Amino acid sequence: MKFRRTLLGLALVATAMGFATGAMAQAAYKPEYKMSLVLGPPTPWGQAGKIWADLVKERTQGRINIKLYPGVSLIQGDQTREFSALRQGVIDMAVGSTINWSPQVKQLNLFSMPFLMPDYAAIDALTQGEVGKELFSVIDKAGVLPLAWGENGYREITNSKRPIKSPEDLKGMKIRVVGSPLFADLFTALGANPTQMSWADAQPALASGAVDGQENPLFLFTVLKMQNVGQKFVTTWGYVADPLIFVVNKEIWASWTPADQAIVKQAAIDAGKQEIAIARKGLVEADKPVLKDIAGMGVTVTQLSPAEREAFVKATRSVYAKWKPTIGNALVEKAEKAIAERK
Structure with missing residues (x-):
């Protein structure tokens, strides 16, 4: 009987700890997350951030609220510092440019190679294929978590x-x-x-x-x-052409539950697809x-x-x-x- 009571007691403690851990995880969520953007709405780039933020808020029932900071205002307008600021945690999330991040991640200069991509199918062949996966691995190793591709378009x-x-x-x-x-x-x-x-x-x-x-x-x-x-x-x-990348600071990512991580990632993928269509509208017809x-x-x-x-x-x-x-x-x-x- 005593053994059963001990087991019951341990089970209650474990359950209580589980609730406490869940509450702590919820309490660890920031009231607001800062998303850096170079451009705001009504540009496709700005819309990318807005669509992502809106989808995340809706799908997490408001657990994750994201505020947009266009004009790279979190880093005094210096877009080349954005990647470093993401790594350091000054910025929580971003939809960023491969060009602007290329000083820190030299492989992203790939998209700036002159006349490499003759058409939109060529961009897709890179971002949606093995090259895109390899670049995401490079960005991950550089200290920022990439989730999805968007597009700033041909320059x-x-x-x-x-x-x-x-x-x-x-x-x-x-x-x-x-x-x-x-x-x-x-x-x-x-x-x-x-x-x-x-x-x-x-x-x-x-x-x-x-x-x-x-x-x-x-x-x-x-x-x-x-x-x-x-x-x-x-x-x-x-x-x-300049593909955009949806990213999250790694510490912020780790603070979210696996369920919310999945929601944020899928929202980024969905927002990226919508934004690419917006960026190409009027140019592919x-x-x-x-x-x-x-x-x-x-x-x-x-x-x-x-x-x-x-x-x-x-x-x-x-x-x-x-x-x-x-x-x-x-x-x-x-x-x-x-x-x-x-x-």
């Missing part, structure tokens, strides 16, 4: 001077570029004068004429009405309505022929060759193979 070039149809048209042009050495090498090879600056600094520089042009996904052109800062010429050349909209703003839109594009490919091959070992020869070759075999 097209705009300027205030003239239509760009050949590398010669770029000669001497001051082009604002992101803070990545690869971009500086690329535009130098094309004869331009690359100028690295944050987007906050770029807009007044374009308006004043201190900088002639810039490169970005076309949604930014329409959202910001960039014809009003002198950008009268657009060339679609599809030279690089045969008549490309986004280009029509931009032309309607009084802007000259140039679409390169295959032969014209090839001239840019040849002019940047030295940059491709220089960066291939830095990114990893095997990884680049795996990417080239996946693109060649794409459907």
Whole structure:
């Protein structure tokens, strides 16, 4: 009888401890989690964060509340510091750019290799295949947990001077570029004068004429009405694309129950799929309505022929060759193979 009472007592203690652990886990949840974004709604990037946050709140019945911090405001607007801040716990979650994180994770420069990805099927072949899995493993080892892919889109070039149809048209042009050495090498090879600056600094520089042009996904052109800062010429050349990555700080991830971890991950995957469709809208249709909209703003839109594009490919091959070992020869070759075999 005494033995049974002891067993019963141990069972009650275990049950009580279980409740206590569950309560502690619940108590350990922060009232609010900080998500870093470079851009806010109404851009596809900003929508990626909002969709993810909304899905998580709904599916966890409010256990996990996420507040968006666009403009990388948690790190004083310096987007190249975002990955380090995630690792250190200054930021809890992010939907971040492969370009902005490439200074800390050199393999992410893969997506900035000039003219590697000729179409959207090529992007998908990388992010949704073995290359994407390998890059997620690299990010994980670098100290941040990746959950899903999104998309910032192909980066097209705009300027205030003239239509760009050949590398010669770029000669001497001051082009604002992101803070990545690869971009500086690329535009130098094309004869331009690359100028690295944050987007906050770029807009007044374009308006004043201190900088002639810039490169970005076309949604930014329409959202910001960039014809009003002198950008009268657009060339679609599809030279690089910028996938986005949904990530969580590892300590934050470990503080959630396995059930909530599964919810957050699935919400990221679902948000990523929705956001990719938003980012491509108006550009994948045969008549490309986004280009029509931009032309309607009084802007000259140039679409390169295959032969014209090839001239840019040849002019940047030295940059491709220089960066291939830095990114990893095997990884680049795996990417080239996946693109060649794409459907």
